[in-house]
Amino acid sequence: MDNARFVDRLHARIAAVGSPTCIGLDPVIERIPEDVRTKSSSDVEAVEQFCLGVIDATCEHASAFKPQSACFERFGSAGVAVLERVTSHARSAGVPVVLDAKRGDIGISAAHYAEAVKATGADSVTVNAYLGPSTVEPYLEAGLGVFVLVRTSNPDSDAVQSNELSSGGTVGEMMASHVARLGANRLGESGMSDVGAVVGLTKSADGEALRGLMPRQYFLVPGYGAQGGGAEDLRPLLCEQGGVLVNASRSVLYPERGENERWQDAVARAAKAMHTDLASVMS
C-alpha cells in the first residue's frame, strides 16, 4: 500500500477509520495548554510537544493530519525542523499528511517546492494555481497528491472566486475545470484522482456545481466546526465514492476542558465527536 497512489492510500484510510476526519495542526502558541507551555523551554518546543501530543491523542480517529505550514515557518528554520518531526510522527502512526502550504510557483521553483514538501515527509500539499495549470504538475511528477484551491471558506474569497466570466461560470468554476483536466489521467484504483480540490464547507451552496465539474476529485473541505459549517452542509459535496476529507483545527485542538480533565483527553473527545458526526453523514 505504501507504493500506492496518494489518493488510494487516503481512500483506504478513510474506509478503515470509517469517517473522513482530517485534523488540522494549526498550533497557535497563545492557545496551547498551560501544562505543555510550562514544561517547554521555548515556544517552538511547546509547539512540537503539543503537536506530538495531539497526534497521539487523535490518530485512531484521523484519516489525515493537515499541518498548517505557516504555524511552523513563523519560527524560521527551527520551526521547519519541528514540522519535519511532527510530519514524521504522523506518518509513523500510519496517517496520511496533507501539508497546508498553499504553494504556487512555476518551473524549477515549483519542482523545488515539491522537493521541500517531500523533505517534510508529507504525502500531499495544497496548491494555489493562480499562476496557471502548470503550477500543479511538478508536485504530481514528484509523486505527491495535491489539493488545488478552488473555493475557499473565508468570507472575502467571493471578491475573487465568485466573479462571473463572460464565457460562463465563475472564477472558481474555471479553476475547477483546470483541476478536472489536470486530474483526468491521474486516477487511482479507487476511481478518484491524485489531483483534488479545496472546497470550503461554508461555500456549499456552490458545492453541487463544483462536484459536477470535478466528479473524480477528492475535496479537502475546511470550514467545519469553528468556522460554522456542519455535517449536513457536506451532502452537496459528496460523490459515489464519498470523495471528501473534512478538516477541523480549532474545535479539535482547543476544546473546552472539563474540570480536572487532561488536555489530551479533551482533544481526543473532540476528535471522536467529529468522527461520529461525519460518519453519520457518510453512511
Add this chain to the structure above:
Amino acid sequence: MDNARFVDRLHARIAAVGSPTCIGLDPVIERIPEDVRTKSSSDVEAVEQFCLGVIDATCEHASAFKPQSACFERFGSAGVAVLERVTSHARSAGVPVVLDAKRGDIGISAAHYAEAVKATGADSVTVNAYLGPSTVEPYLEAGLGVFVLVRTSNPDSDAVQSNELSSGGTVGEMMASHVARLGANRLGESGMSDVGAVVGLTKSADGEALRGLMPRQYFLVPGYGAQGGGAEDLRPLLCEQGGVLVNASRSVLYPERGENERWQDAVARAAKAMHTDLASVMS
C-alpha cells in the same frame, strides 16, 4: 531611512543606484560554478557560498535582491537557515530584499507567514491573493512591503489571468483593482504604495491597462533576460515616478564565462550590463 516605509526605501535605493535592477537569487545546484561546488562539503553549503558570492559581486548595481524561497526550502530546515543568512548578508550591504515566496493564506496563518518573512530578515514578499484581498493585509500590518501576483510572466498564466469577466476586464485586471484599493492608504513620501504588483515583462501588451488601474503601484517585473523580455518592453509599465523593479535571475547568475574569467567577475559583468540597459530606458 531605516524606519521609512518599504516603498520609500526601495524608491531611494533605485534613485541612488540609478537603475531598477533586481537580482533574483534562484540557486540551482546543477548550475552553480564548479569552483564553488568543489569547495563546499554539501549542496546546501554550495548554495550559501554561491549566494553570498553573488551578493558581493553585484550589490553595487542592485536596487534589490529577490531570493526564490523554493530554492532554499528544498533543503528543509537547513535551507531555511541558509536563506536567513543570505538575506541578512544582502541587508548588511544596504540592499532591500524581496522574498519571492508567493504566500497566500488568511487570518492567523497569514499573520504567521508575515512573521516567517520577517524571521528571514526580508523587507517585502510576493503574495498570491486568489483567496481574497484579506490575504494581503497581515503583511502590511507587520510592516512589510508586498507585491501581489497580478499578471505573471509564464506562458500558461493566460489560462487563468486572461479570462474575461462579464463585468468587464480580465481576471488579472480584477486582481489589479483589488491591489489598487488595498494600496490606496499605504502611500509613502515617494507617492508610491507599499502594496505593489507582479507584472511580467512578457505580458507587457497588458501593461498599459494595468498601469492605468494601478497608478501608485511599484511593479515587480519578472521576465527580463532569459525569459525573453527586453528593456523596450518596459515602457508601457512606467509611471511618472518610474515605478518598476525589474528582475533577472538566470542571465545574471549563470552568464557565459570568458576563458580564465573568475565566476564572480562574470556575474558582476552581467549585472552591470543589465544595470546599464535598464538605466537607458528610465532616463
